Amino acid sequence: MHLLHVRPPAEGPCPIVCDKGFAGAGIEAAAARLGHPLIRPRRHDESHPGPGHPFPAWLRQRIEAVIWALKNQLGLERHHARTTDGLWARISQRILALNAAIWHNWLIGAPVKRSLTAYDH
Incomplete structure (x- = not known):
């Protein structure tokens, strides 16, 4: 609210x-x-x-999947943002990074498109 x-x-x-x-x-x-x-x-x-x-039940499943991806796969469990604008900036940059990784995986013909394992160093 x-x-x-x-x-x-x-x-x-x-x-x-x-x-x-x-x-x-x-x-x-x-x-x-x-x-x-x-x-x-x-x-x-x-x-x-x-x-x-x-x-609707499908909406709850979609929301939980997005929250899981943001928290676990994109590391937003500990985002360290101090303001609402800072949180939006961190969420946006991580979603952009995920989209760039998926796009790159499509370009190189990777077998798993949504995997970020190759970029997790």
């Missing part, structure tokens, strides 16, 4: 996708005040999925 105050969102309602840990009247009210739908999986003690829209 902090990023919505720091950076302007896109035009129109921008869905906020979050984990079930962000359940609560305060978060739901803050999202409603900003005019953004809150999308999250339901908690075990809820009979319906959070406010607004149901949370």
